[in-house]
Amino acid sequence: MSVKKQPKVKIWDKTIGSDYIEEIDLPQMHSWFFDGTHSVPPLTPLYAWHWVKYCSHGFKVACTELSIPTCKGWELRTLNGSIYCAFHIVRDPKEIAEREVKFRQALRPWLEDFDGLWAAHKEELLGMYRKLKGLDVDHATNLQLCHHSRDLRRTYMRMWEIHFQGMYTSNNAWLLLETMTKERFGIRDQDPEFQDMMRGFDNKLYQMDKKLWEFGRLAIKKGLEDVFKENEPQAILAKLQQSAKGKEWFKKFMDYMKTDDIGGWRMRRFNDFTEPYWLEDPATPLGLVKDSIMKGSGYNLEATRAEIARKREVAIAAFLKRVPTGEKDLFEKMIRLAGKASSYSEEHNLYCELFVQALMRRGYLAMGRRLAQKGTIDAPEDIFMMKPDEIDRVLMVPEAYDMRWLTRMRRAAWEESQNTPMPPFFTDRASKEEAVEKDLLPSGDVVAIKLVVGEVPQPKPELKADLWGICGCAGEAEGTARVVMVYEDLKKVQPGDILVCPGINPTWTPVFGLVRGVITDTGGTLCHAAIIGREYGVPTIVNTQEGTSRIKSGQKLKIDATNGAIYILK
Amino acid sequence: MGSAKPIFRFEELGQEHNNLVGKKCANLGEMIRMGLPVPPGFAISIDTYRKFAEESGAAEEISRYVSRLGELKGQNIALFDKVSQEIRGMIEGKEIPESIRKMVGSYYKELGKKVKVSNVAVSVRSAGTESRPGMFETYLNVIGIEDVLDKVKRVWASAYTARAIAFRVNKDIPITGDELGIAVTKMVNARSAGIAFTVEPVTGDTSKIVIDANWGLGEGVVSGAENVDRFVVDKKSFAILDTHIGKKAKQVINKKRGVGWEEVPLKKQSAPCLSNDEVVAVAKLAMSLEKHLGKPQDMEWVIDPDFPPPNNIFLLQTRPAEVAAKKVETVTDRMIDLIAKRFYRPDSNRSTQPKNR
Numbered sequence: 001m002s003v004k005k006q007p008k009v010k011i012w013d014k015t016i017g018s019d020y021i022e023e024i025d026l027p028q029m030h031s032w033f034f035d036g037t038h039s040v041p042p043l044t045p046l047y048a049w050h051w052v053k054y055c056s057h058g059f060k061v062a063c064t065e066l067s068i069p070t071c072k073g074w075e076l077r078t079l080n081g082s083i084y085c086a087f088h089i090v091r092d093p094k095e096i097a098e099r100e101v102k103f104r105q106a107l108r109p110w111l112e113d114f115d116g117l118w119a120a121h122k123e124e125l126l127g128m129y130r131k132l133k134g135l136d137v138d139h140a141t142n143l144q145l146c147h148h149s150r151d152l153r154r155t156y157m158r159m160w161e162i163h164f165q166g167m168y169t170s171n172n173a174w175l176l177l178e179t180m181t182k183e184r185f186g187i188r189d190q191d192p193e194f195q196d197m198m199r200g201f202d203n204k205l206y207q208m209d210k211k212l213w214e215f216g217r218l219a220i221k222k223g224l225e226d227v228f229k230e231n232e233p234q235a236i237l238a239k240l241q242q243s244a245k246g247k248e249w250f251k252k253f254m255d256y257m258k259t260d261d262i263g264g265w266r267m268r269r270f271n272d273f274t275e276p277y278w279l280e281d282p283a284t285p286l287g288l289v290k291d292s293i294m295k296g297s298g299y300n301l302e303a304t305r306a307e308i309a310r311k312r313e314v315a316i317a318a319f320l321k322r323v324p325t326g327e328k329d330l331f332e333k334m335i336r337l338a339g340k341a342s343s344y345s346e347e348h349n350l351y352c353e354l355f356v357q358a359l360m361r362r363g364y365l366a367m368g369r370r371l372a373q374k375g376t377i378d379a380p381e382d383i384f385m386m387k388p389d390e391i392d393r394v395l396m397v398p399e400a401y402d403m404r405w406l407t408r409m410r411r412a413a414w415e416e417s418q419n420t421p422m423p424p425f426f427t428d429r430a431s432k433e434e435a436v437e438k439d440l441l442p443s444g445d446v447v448a449i450k451l452v453v454g455e456v457p458q459p460k461p462e463l464k465a466d467l468w469g470i471c472g473c474a475g476e477a478e479g480t481a482r483v484v485m486v487y488e489d490l491k492k493v494q495p496g497d498i499l500v501c502p503g504i505n506p507t508w509t510p511v512f513g514l515v516r517g518v519i520t521d522t523g524g525t526l527c528h529a530a531i532i533g534r535e536y537g538v539p540t541i542v543n544t545q546e547g548t549s550r551i552k553s554g555q556k557l558k559i560d561a562t563n564g565a566i567y568i569l570k
Numbered sequence: 571m572g573s574a575k576p577i578f579r580f581e582e583l584g585q586e587h588n589n590l591v592g593k594k595c596a597n598l599g600e601m602i603r604m605g606l607p608v609p610p611g612f613a614i615s616i617d618t619y620r621k622f623a624e625e626s627g628a629a630e631e632i633s634r635y636v637s638r639l640g641e642l643k644g645q646n647i648a649l650f651d652k653v654s655q656e657i658r659g660m661i662e663g664k665e666i667p668e669s670i671r672k673m674v675g676s677y678y679k680e681l682g683k684k685v686k687v688s689n690v691a692v693s694v695r696s697a698g699t700e701s702r703p704g705m706f707e708t709y710l711n712v713i714g715i716e717d718v719l720d721k722v723k724r725v726w727a728s729a730y731t732a733r734a735i736a737f738r739v740n741k742d743i744p745i746t747g748d749e750l751g752i753a754v755t756k757m758v759n760a761r762s763a764g765i766a767f768t769v770e771p772v773t774g775d776t777s778k779i780v781i782d783a784n785w786g787l788g789e790g791v792v793s794g795a796e797n798v799d800r801f802v803v804d805k806k807s808f809a810i811l812d813t814h815i816g817k818k819a820k821q822v823i824n825k826k827r828g829v830g831w832e833e834v835p836l837k838k839q840s841a842p843c844l845s846n847d848e849v850v851a852v853a854k855l856a857m858s859l860e861k862h863l864g865k866p867q868d869m870e871w872v873i874d875p876d877f878p879p880p881n882n883i884f885l886l887q888t889r890p891a892e893v894a895a896k897k898v899e900t901v902t903d904r905m906i907d908l909i910a911k912r913f914y915r916p917d918s919n920r921s922t923q924p925k926n927r
Contacts, residue, residue, distance in 0.1 A: 069914035093916055100914060104906050111902045172909050179912060333901045444914050 013410070015387075018052050020077035020084055022426065029075060029086035031427040031439035033448075036522035038271050040502035041486055042081025042417040044384040045410050046364065047272045050156060051083060052076040058160025059447075060088075062168050065161075067102035070444040080417040084426065087443035110169035114340050121162045122351050126261055128155045132359045133265075137366035145367050146395050149388060152360050163352045164447070170344045171446045171526060173337035178525075180334065185322060189525045192474035192562065197316045198339055199534045200309030203347040204262060206535070209509065211260075212285060213301040215253055216292035222249055225293060233287030233491070253289075257282065267354045267361065273384050275488075277358035287491070288510045294495075295513065308537060345531050367395055374398040382407040385414065424545075457543060457564050465565035467544055467551070469519065472530030474562040475539030477517035478569075481555040483548055498559060500551045504529045512536035517559045519547045519566060541566060576618040576670065577677050580611055580753075585863075591615050592697025592751030597863075597888050604862055606855060607884045610684055611692065611755035612677045616699070618670060619726050619749050626664035632657055636746060642739045647732065650739075654732040661727035666719055674722065674754075675715050681756060689714050691757040691824070693886075694721040696728060696750045701889040703868075705734040706750060710787065710829045711757055717827070718754065725752050757824065758884050761875040762843040763788035764798065766856040768805070769866035769891050776866060778811065779803040779853045785834050785843045786821030788870050788886065799843055803853040810849055815842050848873060851883055859888050866891040 014021055025032065043051065060073030072088035090096050110117060132155060135148050178189040187194050219228060224246055227239045240246035257264035257279055264279025278285045292301070316335055323331045368383030371391075376398040377383065383391065385407040394401040427435035440448060457468035482497040484490055490511055493499060498517040501508075509532050512518065516538070520529045523542040533540030539561035541547075547566070551557065556569040574590075583591060583599025590596075595613035602608050623629035635656065642649070682690040691713050696706035707728035709721040728734070729748045738747050764783035769776045781801040784790040791798050797816035804811050818839050820831050844852070852871050859867045869888035876882075 069910070070916065091916075096914070096916055100910050103914065104910055107906050107909065108902060111905055172913065173905070175913065176905060176909050180908070329901050330904055334905065337905075442916065446913065 011409070013406075018049060018078065020079035020426075025077055025086075026426060026428050029439070031425060031429060031435035032077065032084040032086050033435075033440060034422055034424045035076075035083040035085050036424075037503050037527060039082035039422070040521070042414065042420075043078065043083070043272055044081070044274060044414060046384045046386055046388070047274075048078040048081060048083070049387045050153070050360075051271070052078050054153070054157045054160045057157060058162075058164045061161040062164030063088075065165060066106045066168055067099045068168065068444070069096045069099040069103050070442060074445075074448075080420055080422060081414055082417070082422045085448070087440060087445055087448065089439070089443045091442065107169060107172070110165075111173070111337060114166075114170065114337065114344075118166055118344065118348075121166065125159060125162060125351050125355070128158065129265070129355055129359060132363070135363075137363055140366070142370060142395050142398070145363070145370065146392060148363050149367065149391060149395070152356075152363050153388065156356050156360065159352050159356050163348060166344050166348060167447055170337070170341035173334065174341035174526060175446050177331075177334040177338040180331070181319075185319075187319075190471035190474070190562075190564070193315065193319065195473060195534050196311055197319060197335055198312070198342045199537075200305055200307075200312045201339060201343040201346075201535075202309075203343045204350050205346045205509065206305065208260075208262065208266075208350070210301055210305075211256060212288050212510075213292045215249075215256075216289045218252070219249055219289065219293060220297065224249055228286075228290040228293045231290075233283040233290060236286045236290065237282060253285075254282070257285065262350050262355060265355045265358045266350065267357045269486075270349065270353065271357075273357065273361045273364060274381070277354075277361060279358070280362070291510050291514060299513075304537075308535070341526065342531055342534070345526055345528070346535065349528075364391075367391055370395065371398050371403070376401050376403050377407045378404055382411065385410040457545075460563060460565070463560070463563055463565045465560070465563075466568045467547060467566040469541035469544035469547070469564045469566065470523075470525060470530075471561050471564050472518070472520075472523070472525060472527070472540035472542040473533035473538060475517075475537070476558070476560050476562070477539045478556070478558045479516040481551045481553055481557045481568075482515075483551060483553045485548065492553075498557045500547050500553075500557075502548055503527065504532070508532075509536075512538050517541075517557070517561065519544055519551070519557075519559065521545055521547050574615070574617060576615050576621070577673055578613045578615070579677075580608060580613060580755075583613060589616070589699055590751070592699055592753075593701055593889065594695060594697035594887050595751050595753045596697075598753060598755070600863075601859070601885055601888065604858065606858065607881065609756045609758050609884050609886070610681060611753060612681065613697065614674065614722065614752040614754065616749050616751045618673075619751070622664070622666055622670055622723075622726065623661070625667045628661050628664050631660045632746060635660070639745070642735075642745070647736070650732040650736045653745075654730050654735055657730040657735075658727040661730070662723055664723075666723060671719060674719060678715050678718055678754070681754070685756055692718065693753075693755045693757055694718060694725055695753045695755070695887070696725045697753050698729070698748050698750050700748075702734065702737065702748070703889070705731060705737060705748075707731070710789070711824045711827060713827055722752055722754075726750055753887075755886070758872045758874045758886075759876050760787045760823075760872045761785070762848075763870070763872035764791040764843075766852055766869050766871060767866070767891050768856050768860040768868075770802075771868075771891065777805055779805055779856050781844070781849060781852055781856075783843050784816075784818050784821055785838060786823045786832075787829060788822075788872060789829065790818075790820065790822040790831075792870070801844065801849045801853075803849060805853075805857060808850050808853055810846060813842070815840060818843065844873070847879070848883070851880055855883060855885060859885075863888070863890075 016024060056074050056076040063071050063073040070090050072090060075086045075088060077084050090099060132151060181187040181194060219225060222245045227246060228236060231239050240250045266278045268284045269275035320328055320332060364383050365380050368380030371377045371383065372380045376394055394403060425432055425435060429435040429438060457470055459468045477498060479496050479498040481500050482493050483500045484493065485502060493511055493514055495514050497515050498519065499511060499515045500519045503520050503522040512532050513536060518529055518533055518538055518540040520542045521544055523529055527542055529540055529542050539559055541559055541561050541564055551568065558567040558569055578591060580598045581602050583596055584603055585596050585600045587599065588596045591613040598608050682688045691711050693710045694712050695708040707725055712718050712721050729750050734748060735745060738745060762783055762785055764781060767780045770778055770780055782791050782798050784798045798818060799816050800814040801810055802812035818834050821834050822829050823832050856867060856869055859869055867888045868891040870886040872884050872886060874882050874884055
């Protein structure tokens with residue numbers, strides 16, 4: 001007997017331990033903090049499901065492997081496509097002391113050979129990705145896709161385990177240097193003196209930027225300059241196919257995208273499946289080649305970077321002169337390791353999230369196409385409205401299922417969440433101060449403090465600014481505000497603009513070559529915006545909390561990043 | 571082993587005799603085998619002590635006394651002092667059996683003949699099977715057979731210094747676990763003396779040799795009381811990398827009997843107590859020891875003004891350089907410690923706390 005679907009039936013579409021359910025989660029953890037770095041814009045259900053499950057797993061593994069004395073990991077929940085986090089704080093002093101013994105042992109190899117351990121992890125990740133890439137998803141059977149879905153998740157899980165070990169160790173080194181320079185020399189990590197020592201590292205992110213810049217040079221040499229200058233990124237590919245030289249250039253370009261160990265396996269959007277990866281839509285990297293060509297022949301990426309690296313060594317030498325002889329070795333090692341925090345922060349996304357998520361988008365979209373063909377869902381992209389157990393359930397016999405009621409309902413909720421502001425925290429404590437005091441700070445969690453929750457700006461009344469943030473990269477700039485909420489809108493950014501956005505990720509890197517300044521709502525001194533700002537020498541202010549809501553595109557802005565001050569001129 | 575030979579000339583010994591005569595004696599023998607300049611002398615075997623302790627009744631007395639002691643771990647130092655005094659008294663109060671007296675006497679006489687000095691001045695040093703720097707006693711400038719026998723007994727008794735007992739208790743070694751052999755060596759007339767480490771004792775750097783030196787006898791360096799000269803020599807090139815000339819106000823010299831501290835004449839105080847050639851010669855001797863013995867060495871040397879260079883350098887003893895005894899703190903250690911203490915102690919104040927006001 002078939003049960004007729006009745007709108008009156010209440011559908012409970014929440015999963016305990018994944019969705020934020022106040023009556024369960026609040027008494028257990030007491031305080032939940034909004035993760036603005038990874039929640040804007042709101043996440044699709046499929047992505048949020050993965051994030052909550054495996055990112056928090058990664059935190060727990062890293063805190064266990066490293067035996068972080070005061071924290072056993074993060075707990076994550078999703079609500080309206082946003083992410084909230086809470087911390088498993090170790091409160092018993094005896095247990096903390098016991099964990100510290102192992103922590104000291106576990107930290108040592110990372111401090112002694114960070115690059116070696118990270119290199120081994122990169123190899124492991126690339127090895128897993130090679131296997132996943134091996135499956136021809138368009139010709140695979142549904143059974144093979146079902147197994148692929150399992151393999152993707154296993155890989156994604158391992159990725160997070162690796163991700164946070166490097167992050168905890170490198171960020172601790174940064175934090176230690178910051179603490180010591182502040183105490184001993186009054187230098188904060190927001191100060192140019194500090195930041196100049198942390199720039200210009202050679203890493204994969206920079207190497208890829210350089211490669212694209214070189215392809216730009218090659219295009220000019222081949223007489224293809226106008227193809228790039230006169231066309232929008234989406235049209236460039238077709239235009240290139242119209243000439244032999246264009247075809248030849250594009251073949252070389254795609255060879256790089258396919259054969260480099262990262263190449264085109266790079267998501268355009270950092271934290272969701274909704275936007276194409278480079279190999280899927282070469283318009284994205286072609287647009288970056290266009291940007292480099294638009295900068296003109298006077299722009300030399302390599303020379304610019306070399307200059308930043310040279311200044312870094314000068315800054316380090318100048319700083320070390322102030323350090324007493326007996327401590328030079330200590331400070332020098334701390335500076336080198338903190339530099340790795342900067343470098344790791346830039347580079348790891350390429351090997352971790354951006355690569356595996358490109359594979360996941362490819363795999364899940366292939367599954368989505370199978371489901372859409374059989375009418376299980378409306379369109380392949382609706383797979384992002386499902387959760388893996390639902391996909392597993394229907395994938396082998398898609399014709400037997402109609403999941404459209406579910407994907408439509410979730411899509412409507414997801415679209416609505418785009419316009420729903422989310423509270424910065426939930427707590428059953430008396431105030432936010434108490435919540436932070438009791439449920440965040442005792443975790444001692446460097447990732448929470450430096451990256452996700454961030455430090456709160458401290459206004460300097462005498463400067464009479466309109467808005468305050470934390471200095472990500474020192475300097476001053478004046479320009480037109482360009483508020484960008486999603487990657488799609490990045491193309492509206494004009495040279496000389498000041499970019500105002502919720503937060504950025506490495507995919508947005510190239511736009512730093514275009515703008516005069518950057519303002520973000522979220523993040524700390526180790527967030528992507530701050531690090532990339534420093535790499536490109538663009539004045540950057542992070543963690544304004546309300547930049548995108550207070551500033552309108554087209555307004556004239558003046559920013560004094562050194563002081564975290566933003567002036568809206570008109 | 572009761573019938574085994576009780577006393578050996580150094581040249582009869584080698585590393586394999588560690589358990590027979592103690593490490594210091596075995597090493598002196600080994601150094602002679604290597605052709606290194608070691609002052610002549612003889613070794614009294616550990617079994618000789620055992621024979622003395624058995625025949626004199628000291629062994630039984632000590633064993634009875636020790637069995638009545640309770641748990642010593644964690645006890646007050648005053649108790650260790652008391653135990654030390656009592657056991658040492660049990661040893662020093664006994665007569666050395668005639669057979670041993672005769673045997674020591676004949677080797678002492680032979681040594682005198684060899685160096686053509688009757689009643690030759692000697693050092694009487696402890697030699698345990700394990701290297702325990704600074705635990706046991708050493709007597710310098712001992713003259714005449716009666717004095718030698720007295721000092722032999724005192725060295726035996728020094729197996730029970732309070733610090734040695736405390737060390738054994740803490741390491742769960744039986745209280746009677748150290749029995750000593752003895753090295754009796756002709757005293758060298760010391761112009762300058764000191765130690766050479768074939769590893770930087772603080773940083774653990776194995777590419778350099780560090781030499782500490784003072785005027786007079788090596789005790790003027792070992793005691794650590796004086797501001798001494800320090801030379802750092804590259805192991806490969808034997809280039810002198812660093813020279814620090816200390817202001818050496820005092821030195822240890824031979825008195826009529828025994829040794830004592832004395833003022834260094836003013837003009838010598840700030841003068842290097844080794845020439846560059848001597849520094850290199852000492853470094854080369856130290857290296858040949860390290861090479862032969864297979865690990866970094868901590869050796870004691872002396873310059874005897876009675877001999878012309880390059881034959882004026884003598885080696886008095888060597889042992890493995892215990893860098894671990896002073897735990898080396900690397901930069902990584904300091905970082906780990908700072909991170910653990912600053913960020914992950916419940917009472918630590920993060921300087922970077924977000925302020926939510």
